């Protein structure tokens with residue numbers, strides 16, 4: 445029997461609605477919010493207002509693209525956290541009203557687990573990973589290495605003690621005068637620059653822990669010093685700076701990923717989250733796969749940044765386990781990976 449799930453994602457600044465049938469995506473409609481670029485970061489109040497404007501049109505478009513009606517759905521899955529509370533409430537309210545009015549089961553999805561399960565979406569280009577695999581989840585809010593034993597059982601091996609990897613890209617970009625989010629622009633410029641021109645110290649963190657705030661400070665001090673000598677330093681070296689900063693971040697991520705693989709003996713390696721769109725990181729993984737037993741899994745671009753498809757596919761796995769919730773469920777800004 446086919447199982448059709450609606451997935452609603454509204455945890456940060458993208459409103460996204462998707463429909464899956466089993467593990468196949470029928471529609472994945474995302475409305476991005478451009479408004480935050482003017483402010484150099486996501487403004488929570490503006491984000492929730494934009495979600496309210498975008499969410500119903502996104503739902504209509506998703507149903508149209510899938511060629512379905514609300515009555516064809518089997519369950520409603522939504523992001524219950526972690527994320528911005530005001531934003532989460534918009535998706536949660538829609539999910540609850542659909543569940544109540546259509547009398548459909550409600551499924552609460554953990555955003556970070558969903559980033560990982562995006563790998564299980566049926567895909568023509570690449571095989572889906574077998575369990576267990578390791579997943580490096582790198583986004584604007586999180587940096588985690590997770591041992592994925594099954595769709596249900598995930599073990600957090602390490603995470604950041606301060607900034608996330610995406611935040612490191614965004615904050616470095618902000619120091620250099622790039623618009624938010626700076627990750628994609630640094631990625632683009634890095635391809636045109638020399639990654640060995642400047643070097644930034646990597647943090648010495650034990651085990652599988654990450655730290656990125658020191659890198660931001662060392663970039664800030666380095667640029668302040670250089671700009672005193674030459675006020676055009678950033679402008680004249682922008683591509684090389686982007687390439688060097690990107691290389692430092694990727695080296696930090698790759699070192700820990702290699703350590704996690706050695707410690708667990710797991711060679712199936714996946715990446716997820718907004719930063720997994722980074723072409724330098726993708727290249728580094730392919731390079732490693734070519735000279736080691738690693739088999740790497742890289743999500744297609746549309747499933748790297750926040751998307752409803754990952755919520756819908758998570759909903760599908762939870763549906764199989766009868767993992768439903770009642771209308772009293774509340775969204776939470778903080779939500780551990782295990783919940």
Ligand code: KG4
Nearest residue numbers: 583584585610625627631718719722749750
């Ligand atoms: O997963 P995501 O869409 O939202 C969060 O849950 O945070 O990730 C957004 C983050 C931002 O920090 C953005 O700068 C970063 O992903 N990002 C990138 C690239 N594309 C998005 N970072 C580096 N290179 C990219 N190509």
Ligand code: ZN
Nearest residue numbers: 583717749750
């Ligand atoms: Zn995310």
